[in-house]
Amino acid sequence: MSISELANSKIEIEAEEQVLKEFTNISNNQAYDLVFHRRVLALNDGITEVTSxxxxxxxxxxxxxxxxxxxxxxxxxxxxxxxxxxxxxxxxxxxxxxxxxxxxxxxxxxxxxxxxxxxxxxxxxxxxxxxxxxxxxxxxxxxxxxxxxxxxxxxxxxxxxxxxxxxxxxxxxxxxxxxxxxxxxxxxxxxxxxxxxxxxxxxxxxxxxxxxxxxxxxxxxxxxxNMQKNYYEKIHEYNLYQxxxxxxxxxxxxxxxxxxxxxxxxxxxxxxxxxxxxxxxxxxxFSFYAKSLADMAVLGLCGNLLESNEKNFDKGRLNFILNEIKDAALMKVEDEKERRFGLGRTERDGKMVWKVDASxxxxxxxxxxxx
CATH class of the missing domain: 3.40.50.150 (Vaccinia Virus protein VP39)
Structure with missing residues (x-):
């Protein structure tokens, strides 16, 4: 299955529905926990205590x-x-x-x-x-x-x-x-x-x-x-972008x-x-890894789009990143060119997953x- 076909697959659609439900009617602190402790710091299967x-x-x-x-x-x-x-x-x-x-x-x-x-x-x-x-x-x-x-x-x-x-x-x-x-x-x-x-x-x-x-x-x-800069450009908050x-x-x-x-x-x-x-x-x-595009969108919140307080989480930010990462998956690319954000598929913890590039x-x- 190609990357674009996988992006439109039933498993990805179900994962998106689950993630959007998970981030509905929650505080920024709850969103912070879902981003960092449930995704960024997620452990490989079978690992219960970090030693490496x-x-x-x-x-x-x-x-x-x-x-x-x-x-x-x-x-x-x-x-x-x-x-x-x-x-x-x-x-x-x-x-x-x-x-x-x-x-x-x-x-x-x-x-x-x-x-x-x-x-x-x-x-x-x-x-x-x-x-x-x-x-x-x-x-x-x-x-x-x-x-x-x-x-x-x-x-x-x-x-x-x-x-x-x-x-x-x-x-x-x-x-x-x-x-x-x-x-x-x-x-x-x-x-x-x-x-x-x-x-x-x-x-x-x-x-x-x-x-x-x-x-x-x-x-x-x-x-x-890049998600942060693109988001603030879109909503015309140029002062925040600058x-x-x-x-x-x-x-x-x-x-x-x-x-x-x-x-x-x-x-x-x-x-x-x-x-x-x-x-x-x-x-x-280095790279970020996720089992679904929706989970990768959650990882894209890391940084200035994620606040730490008890205010309501703005799900519009997650929707924006989700659309950006889906566009990257669906774009037509020549063999020698990379997709946006270095989006691709790779093996991680013995499974094929999504990855994006970072520095x-x-x-x-x-x-x-x-x-």
């Missing part, structure tokens, strides 16, 4: 980031003292604890104490994170802050000063955090300032030899990112191209060391010790 980044069905970006995350973490461990402090910024539900951090930090047992500090504004996700942390007796809980990362470096009225780790930290994990630094709906936004404030503050609490690990989707080259473009450009310049290094200081004497900032960036492709940026900022 390859256990996830919906996306393979974790497997792609594993080598760089492992290296950045281990390089920081080598420079650590008797206590290894990690700060998980926007830690979410703590899934990386299962597939990398618990394993790599097990190497410290008998040599160093492992302290895990976490910042996460969502109380439900933070609760899951702390429960996950309890599974690993070799990981000790440090500070826990249920609040926004901006609270650490922005002056706000009646803002209680957030807690800091007991010492400077060896490793700061910031996977998929940069999306929350700038609200694309605000007027007169300044994403450059937001990135500078975020990076310079967390660089200041790094130990010499420590590193900040940043991973984010390159939304200019991304299925979901805001998103400005944010993406700031990330590209400061993180992907490394220009943030200009705002980080070298120091001749920091805790007895000479240090200088060093940045390494790379970009790699991810990895940025490692290290406070390098000068010998």
């Amino acid at each position: 980044p390859n256990d996830y069905f919906g996306v393979d970006n974790r497997a792609g980031m594993y080598p760089t995350l492992q290296k950045a973490l281990n390089d920081s461990i080598l420079e650590s003292s008797k206590v290894f402090q990690m700060l998980d910024v926007g830690g979410g539900s703590g899934s990386p604890l299962d597939w990398i951090f618990s394993k790599e930090l097990l190497k410290n047992v008998g040599k160093r104490e492992n302290i895990i500090n976490v910042i996460e504004p969502n109380p439900n996700l933070l609760k899951v994170y702390l429960k996950t942390l309890e599974k690993y007796p070799h990981l000790k809980k440090g500070i826990v802050y249920q609040g926004y990362v901006q609270d650490y470096y922005e002056v706000r009225e009646n803002n209680v000063k957030p807690p800091l780790p007991s010492d400077k930290v060896d490793f700061i994990n910031a996977i998929h955090v940069v999306y929350h630094l700038t609200d694309y709906r605000q007027d007169n936004l300044d994403p450059y300032k937001d990135i500078i404030s975020f990076i310079t503050f967390f660089y200041s609490i790094l130990k010499p030899g420590g590193a900040i690990y940043i991973a984010y989707r390159d939304q200019d080259q991304d299925f979901g990112g 805001n998103i473009a400005k944010i993406n450009q700031a990330r590209d310049n400061f993180l992907n191209k490394g220009q943030i290094i200009e705002y980080l200081e070298s120091k001749d004497d920091e805790d007895g060391f000479k240090t200088k900032p060093k940045i390494e960036t790379l970009k790699h492709k 991810q940026v990895i940025c490692v900022i290290r406070k390098e010790i000068i010998s």
Whole structure:
């Protein structure tokens, strides 16, 4: 069966009906759960407990980031003292604890104490994170802050000063955090300032030899990112379209191209060391996977078309993406050309499924010790 024939098949029609029913009369927070926990973080058949980044069905970006995350973490461990402090910024539900951090930090047992500090504004996700942390007796809980990362470096009225780790930290994990630094709906936004404030503050609490690990989707080259821009163009919200473009450009310049290094200081004497900032960036492709086109449309909500609050979910956004992805499946293409979004069929978890292309940026900022 061809891709266009499959797109019009009974199984796809039934899947679409089910998905649209699932997203009817729900809140944005409920939609968020359906997108991330039921699709993005869906596990392969037979997997009940995550032990590897390859256990996830919906996306393979974790497997792609594993080598760089492992290296950045281990390089920081080598420079650590008797206590290894990690700060998980926007830690979410703590899934990386299962597939990398618990394993790599097990190497410290008998040599160093492992302290895990976490910042996460969502109380439900933070609760899951702390429960996950309890599974690993070799990981000790440090500070826990249920609040926004901006609270650490922005002056706000009646803002209680957030807690800091007991010492400077060896490793700061910031996977998929940069999306929350700038609200694309605000007027007169300044994403450059937001990135500078975020990076310079967390660089200041790094130990010499420590590193900040940043991973984010390159939304200019991304299925979901293109959906967002196309949607706002369609509904004539050009200000939102332009805001998103400005944010993406700031990330590209400061993180992907490394220009943030200009705002980080070298120091001749920091805790007895000479240090200088060093940045390494790379970009790699990954894919989203779905059993139906309707589920792929749900994955397209990832990003600026998905809000986290108790307002009613706008199903028109899902309908828009569904029509876009169906058009891509039905379009006539020559053998040597790709469909929009790289849409195609591939094998995943032993089954033939839909896939679309995406791109991810990895940025490692290290406070390098000068010998």
